[in-house]
Amino acid sequence: MDDERRRVLDLLCEDARYTAEDVARQLDLTPEDVEAHVEALENAGVVRGYTAVVDWAALDDGIVEAKVELNVELDRETGYEDISRRIAKFPEVTAFQLVSGDYDFALEVRADTMNAVSRFVSEEIAPIPEVTQTVTHYVMETYKADGIEFDDGETDDRLSYSP
Amino acid sequence: MSRLSERAERTPPSGIRRFFEIAEEMDDVVSLGVGEPDFSAPWPARKAAIDALERGQTSYTSNRGRRDLREAIAAHVTRYGHDYDADDEILVTTGVSEAMDLAMRALVDPGDVVAVAEPAYISYGPDASFAGGEVLRVPTRAEDEFRLTYDALERAGAERADLLVLCYPNNPTGAVMDASGFAEVAEFAREHDLFVLSDEVYAALTYEGEHDSIATQPGMRERTVVFNGFSKAYAMTGLRLGYAMGPSEVIDGMNRIHQYTMLSAPTTAQAAALEALQSCDDAVVDMREQYDRRRRFVLSRFREMGMECFEARGAFYVFPSVPGDDEQFAEDLLREAEVAVVPGRVFGDGGKGHVRVSYARSLPELREATNRIEDFLAEHR
Numbered sequence: 105m106d107d108e109r110r111r112v113l114d115l116l117c118e119d120a121r122y123t124a125e126d127v128a129r130q131l132d133l134t135p136e137d138v139e140a141h142v143e144a145l146e147n148a149g150v151v152r153g154y155t156a157v158v159d160w161a162a163l164d165d166g167i168v169e170a171k172v173e174l175n176v177e178l179d180r181e182t183g184y185e186d187i188s189r190r191i192a193k194f195p196e197v198t199a200f201q202l203v204s205g206d207y208d209f210a211l212e213v214r215a216d217t218m219n220a221v222s223r224f225v226s227e228e229i230a231p232i233p234e235v236t237q238t239v240t241h242y243v244m245e246t247y248k249a250d251g252i253e254f255d256d257g258e259t260d261d262r263l264s265y266s267p
Numbered sequence: 268m269s270r271l272s273e274r275a276e277r278t279p280p281s282g283i284r285r286f287f288e289i290a291e292e293m294d295d296v297v298s299l300g301v302g303e304p305d306f307s308a309p310w311p312a313r314k315a316a317i318d319a320l321e322r323g324q325t326s327y328t329s330n331r332g333r334r335d336l337r338e339a340i341a342a343h344v345t346r347y348g349h350d351y352d353a354d355d356e357i358l359v360t361t362g363v364s365e366a367m368d369l370a371m372r373a374l375v376d377p378g379d380v381v382a383v384a385e386p387a388y389i390s391y392g393p394d395a396s397f398a399g400g401e402v403l404r405v406p407t408r409a410e411d412e413f414r415l416t417y418d419a420l421e422r423a424g425a426e427r428a429d430l431l432v433l434c435y436p437n438n439p440t441g442a443v444m445d446a447s448g449f450a451e452v453a454e455f456a457r458e459h460d461l462f463v464l465s466d467e468v469y470a471a472l473t474y475e476g477e478h479d480s481i482a483t484q485p486g487m488r489e490r491t492v493v494f495n496g497f498s499k500a501y502a503m504t505g506l507r508l509g510y511a512m513g514p515s516e517v518i519d520g521m522n523r524i525h526q527y528t529m530l531s532a533p534t535t536a537q538a539a540a541l542e543a544l545q546s547c548d549d550a551v552v553d554m555r556e557q558y559d560r561r562r563r564f565v566l567s568r569f570r571e572m573g574m575e576c577f578e579a580r581g582a583f584y585v586f587p588s589v590p591g592d593d594e595q596f597a598e599d600l601l602r603e604a605e606v607a608v609v610p611g612r613v614f615g616d617g618g619k620g621h622v623r624v625s626y627a628r629s630l631p632e633l634r635e636a637t638n639r640i641e642d643f644l645a646e647h648r
Contacts, residue, residue: 129567130560258307264290264298264607265283267389
């Protein structure tokens with residue numbers, strides 16, 4: 105990827121709500137240049153979407169998040185791709201990756217209650233014929249998500265004027 | 268009759284104190300008046316300070332500073348073309364502020380003339396006066412992008428000076444100088460036998476091109492003290508650690524005063540500084556890249572507002588010219604738009620008609636502040 109496009113991408117990752125003007129001003133480009141880069145990134149499937157980074161624990165009617173480890177058994181007709189297509193469709197699954205190590209898939213699941221999460225795993229995921237084992241980890245506390253620290257404990261106590 | 272010495276009596280209060288007091292009464296001020304990074308020191312440096320305390324390293328160090336720190340400094344500054352002996356040509360001090368004061372006291376006799384290139388950091392003049400020197404102001408000009416020139420020195424009558432103080436990258440203007448610019452200043456210094464104090468504390472914050480030092484000009488090493496420190500590059504202002512590098516005779520003279528007035532620079536800070544030099548280059552690059560983006564953002568916003576502002580390429584300041592009196596402008600902007608900037612005259616007469624805008628702020632804050640300035644200007648047009 106050309107250097108300029110990469111820098112636009114870096115800024116979008118820092119704050120996707122930067123306007124084209126904001127990005128242009130920081131990189132000495134025109135807003136039209138920036139828009140063209142963003143469009144190219146979207147068209148190429150590099151940028152897949154934009155979303156908010158949420159501290160769910162800050163909501164009164166909390167959301168429960170869980171990490172689910174999934175083991176599967178493949179056969180001649182069924183590969184990872186076939187299973188993944190099915191699982192990715194569930195709206196409860198917010199992230200889904202094939203990983204190396206002790207288990208095959210890492211899922212992130214989000215639902216209104218712990219009950220809802222376990223029901224989802226036991227009723228929708230576990231019964232899939234290829235799934236041999238699930239391990240569910242409920243998220244107890246989030247300190248950082250998508251590069252954003254929720255409470256870094258650092259305050260700006262600088263004087264308003266200093267030489 | 269006052270109990271205070273004449274020296275204390277004639278030292279004026281800082282020009283920013285009044286503004287500070289106004290701002291204290293307000294609750295939604297976005298301050299672009301800060302002269303220090305918005306980052307915290309890189310974690311490895313902080314960790315090294317914590318470790319030093321845990322290990323009970325709470326005693327003095329040698330007067331000149333830890334030997335390993337001086338060696339690390341000597342190795343570090345080779346990137347700027349400097350070559351100083353850790354043994355007797357480097358002195359670790361409590362910030363560049365102490366080093367500057369020491370240099371004045373070690374080099375200035377009563378009645379000596381100290382030329383100060385202005386706009387300049389606020390302490391050079393008072394430091395010279397404390398040492399009994401007479402301050403000669405050498406204004407630099409907006410049309411020269413606040414670079415010091417042979418002509419500026421001549422115009423100010425600097426041939427009668429004994430010492431010349433300069434600071435590039437510059438606080439408050441953000442100006443930088445390159446080798447060709449320093450060549451003519453060096454020529455003047457050699458011709459008129461000036462000793463040079465070169466404050467290079469913003470060296471690491473040079474955008475577009477490499478930092479240059481006057482000390483690397485022919486014949487200048489023996490007549491220059493270079494000042495640098497950890498405050499700006501490593502976001503360690505509160506740890507108070509700087510250093511001076513120069514000919515052994517001068518460094519020795521400075522150390523003789525330092526051993527009585529300070530004994531040694533803070534031990535905890537020296538531990539942090541050593542770690543900073545050893546492992547925090549990446550953090551400095553990262554901070555510099557962020558400053559650079561903010562610099563472009565602010566310059567571009569000022570251009571859009573039609574504010575005249577030369578392209579500052581160093582430190583974390585821009586220095587736009589403002590309509591009318593700079594002090595009045597800064598006060599009105601603070602009271603009406605709740606944006607803090609520092610009037611240029613605080614940094615000497617050469618700064619009149621300008622304000623110092625610090626971009627050591629997050630981008631959302633800079634966006635908010637520049638929007639407020641834009642509205643303020645529109646209302647006053």
